[in-house]
Amino acid sequence: MHLKIAVLGGDGIGPEVLKQSVKCLQAVAETFGHNFTFTDGLVGAAAIKKTGSPLPDATLELCKKSDAILFGAIGALEYDNDPNARVRPEQGLLKLRKELDLFANIRPVKVFPILAPKSPLKEHIIKGTDFVIYRELLGGIYFNEKKLSEDGTKASDLCEYTEGEISRIAHMAFKAAKRRRKKLTLVDKANVLETSRLWRRVVTNIGESYPEVELNCLFIDNAAIQIILDPRQFDVILTENMFGDILNDQGSVVLGSIGLLPSASVGTKNAMFEPVHGSYPQAKGKNIANPVASILSVAMLLQHFGLFEEANAVVAAILKSFQKNIVTSDVMGSSKYGTNYVGDFIAENIVDSDDNLTM
Numbered sequence: 001m002h003l004k005i006a007v008l009g010g011d012g013i014g015p016e017v018l019k020q021s022v023k024c025l026q027a028v029a030e031t032f033g034h035n036f037t038f039t040d041g042l043v044g045a046a047a048i049k050k051t052g053s054p055l056p057d058a059t060l061e062l063c064k065k066s067d068a069i070l071f072g073a074i075g076a077l078e079y080d081n082d083p084n085a086r087v088r089p090e091q092g093l094l095k096l097r098k099e100l101d102l103f104a105n106i107r108p109v110k111v112f113p114i115l116a117p118k119s120p121l122k123e124h125i126i127k128g129t130d131f132v133i134y135r136e137l138l139g140g141i142y143f144n145e146k147k148l149s150e151d152g153t154k155a156s157d158l159c160e161y162t163e164g165e166i167s168r169i170a171h172m173a174f175k176a177a178k179r180r181r182k183k184l185t186l187v188d189k190a191n192v193l194e195t196s197r198l199w200r201r202v203v204t205n206i207g208e209s210y211p212e213v214e215l216n217c218l219f220i221d222n223a224a225i226q227i228i229l230d231p232r233q234f235d236v237i238l239t240e241n242m243f244g245d246i247l248n249d250q251g252s253v254v255l256g257s258i259g260l261l262p263s264a265s266v267g268t269k270n271a272m273f274e275p276v277h278g279s280y281p282q283a284k285g286k287n288i289a290n291p292v293a294s295i296l297s298v299a300m301l302l303q304h305f306g307l308f309e310e311a312n313a314v315v316a317a318i319l320k321s322f323q324k325n326i327v328t329s330d331v332m333g334s335s336k337y338g339t340n341y342v343g344d345f346i347a348e349n350i351v352d353s354d355d356n357l358t359m
């Protein structure tokens with residue numbers, strides 16, 4: 001298969017973890033006889049510095065022409081410390097999502113048994129956790145009207161949803177549940193918010209076309225408790241943009257390190273794959289960042305294109321790194337391998353084997 005892949009490293013540790021992902025994709029191409037081509041693009045604070053824009057036109061064009069996008073991370077301390085900055089790195093990512101119509105953000109939270117003892121939560125509570133969050137990515141409070149009064153004393157962000165925006169991701173989530181353990185949980189705040197009540201109506205109606213899937217509704221405040229108290233109860237979680245943003249990060253606690261969580265953002269044409277973690281500017285260039293989240297995102301990319309054996313080979317190589325304790329310091333505490341070393345080990349262990357039946 002020939003795939004044109006745009007590589008958007010972005011800020012902080014983004015470029016260094018993406019380097020490991022590219023290495024792994026090259027290993028997959030060699031092992032399985034594919035042709036993947038990679039083109040770098042500027043985004044985020046790095047792009048602002050060079051061009052004045054967090055998403056230069058050239059990068060957007062590159063992404064539109066590519067089959068898939070590998071994304072690193074976005075954000076820099078100078079902007080975090082200056083909430084009034086008008087041009088911000090995050091705008092690059094938000095614009096990219098909007099322009100490419102990436103309306104569904106898919107984030108799996110699956111506990112690797114060998115790492116279960118390393119979670120900050122009790123092993124018997126998290127062992128066997130395997131759920132996936134479907135977060136709506138283009139609507140709600142993120143993308144609707146924002147206002148600040150002239151005197152600067154009043155601000156608002158409008159939360160708005162249309163039936164169409166809800167139904168396209170709801171269908172995707174129901175289909176995922178149908179393939180999995182057939183349980184869908186809609187997370188909302190329908191006791192207070194009109195948008196949440198619309199979500200409930202639309203999702204409940206759509207649910208009638210998926211009779212094999214059990215639909216539950218949960219308020220966001222309760223969901224925040226349940227994800228920590230009993231994460232195994234979840235299969236597919238469906239939610240709106242802002243709730244999804246928060247719940248995703250909370251889900252990462254179950255695994256023990258945010259450096260282990262991959263994600264995919266998909267739409268009608270394009271697809272983008274990125275680690276859940278942020279730019280972690282304090283670790284930039286220190287060769288300590290965990291590349292696993294980014295490499296697992298590569299596995300999601302391969303799955304997206306139907307390359308399941310290849311995806312399994314990547315996951316099997318990652319599992320091998322866990323078994324041999326070849327991990328960065330955020331995972332096991334005791335071992336302190338560098339980003340490059342872990343990336344090399346995983347890439348070198350990508351093999352075409354019947355034993356790769358892991359996903």
Ligand code: IPM
Nearest residue numbers: 074075090091093094245248
């Ligand atoms: C995420 C990030 C982004 C978001 C930021 C960087 C705009 O937190 O992908 O979860 O809030 O969506």
Ligand code: MN
Nearest residue numbers: 245246248249
């Ligand atoms: Mn987030």
